[in-house]
Amino acid sequence: MRARVLVKPKAGILDPQGQAVQRALPALGFTGVTDVHVGRMIELDVQDPARLPEICERLLTNPLIEDYEIVSADPPAPTTASA
Amino acid sequence: MKFGVIRFPGSCDEVDAQLACQRVGEAEILWHADRDLRGVDAVVVPGGFSYGDYLRAGAIARFAPVMVEVAEFARAGGLVLGICNGFQVLCEAGLLPGALLDNANLRFVFRQVSLVVVSSDSPFTRACEPDRPLSIPVKHMTGCYYAPPELLRGLQERDQVLLRYAPGHNPNGSLRDIAGVCNAARNVFGLMPHPEHAVDPLTGSIDGLAIFQSIRAAVADRLAV
Known part of the structure; x- marks a missing residue:
């Protein structure tokens, strides 16, 4: 499985990068954007997706300060070519 | 007594730490890939950018072979001091609370700060004079101490916050001005400021020596038992 792990700061944790981006947007004329958070995305191929949560909690994130979400990034199954 | 100072790829303050330790005892460099602490009496995890700080500061270094030995050493009551990146490594390794x-x-901050010694009841601060602030430099990008509310309460109740930035000196937004915390057993201590850079009058302050003198005194007491 090709997985994408999306990591972002836990709710309530100071996110100065998100704040800086949010403050920069109106300067470019993009108004009405709130609640900006900056995290990171880690893409990986895993043989056993059941192990992903453990991988996330032990290395990819620090559970004290970060939340994560696992998203499948498998390419769509090839459609059978018709004759 | 003998200190061991760990060198990871990307460490940059291990030599200053070794020189600071050598003002109060012997000190040698320990290599990150060796599962061997060579019989040292105390371990220093120094500052720098171990393993490039990839993923998160300290996140990769905690898996270095030498850290297995450091964890074992700490569990057995050995004294472990983490400075800056070393503090980050010890938090990631679960040897210290918080993140x-x-x-x-x-911004990267690089300045002299004033520190309040909150508790001298530890092997790392026992030589500090009460009510006398320490002048020690900080230099870091990732030094904002955080602990969830319950943990923070526990730390304060158990007197685990050993150092705070003096009012107006918090350089990084750390919760409650926390500059350094120890574990519940009080034998592992991490701080963002660099005591090893404040041991010679040439650099403006020798207040950092008190940390190394404290460790020496604590080890001497233990060896005398």
Whole structure:
């Protein structure tokens, strides 16, 4: 499985990068954007997706300060070519 | 007594730490890939950018072979001091409570700060004079101390916050001005400021020596038992 792990700061944790981006947007004329958070995305191929949560909690994130979400990034199954 | 100072790929303060330790005892460098602490009496995890700080500061270094030995050493009551990146490594390794976030102002800070010794009841601060602040430099990008509310309460109740930035000196947005914390057993201590850079009058302050003198005194007491 090709997985994408999306990591972002836990709710309530100071996110100065998100704040800086949010403050920069109106300067470019993009108004009405709130609640900006900056995290990171880690893409990986895993043989056993059941192990992903453990991988996330032990290395990819620090559970004290970060939340994560696992998203499948498998390419769509090839459609059978018709004759 | 003998200190061991760990060198990871990307460490940059291990030589200063070794020189600071050598003002109060012997000190040798320990290599990150060796599962061997060579019989040292105390371990220093120094500052720098171990393993490039990839993923998160300290996140990769905690898996270094030498850290297996450091964890074992700490469990057995051995004294472990983490400075800056070393503090981050010890938090990531679960040997210290809490985590370090990017500085609140997103800038690298490099300045002399004044520190309040909250508790001298530890092997790392026992030589500090009560009510006398320490002048020690900080230099970091990821030094904003964070602990969730319950943990923070526990730390304060158990007197685990050993150092705070003096009012107006918090350089990074750390919660409650926390500059250094120890574990519940009080034998592992981490701080963001660099005591090893404040041991010679040439650099403006020798207040950092008190940390190394404290460790020496604590080890001497233990060896005398």
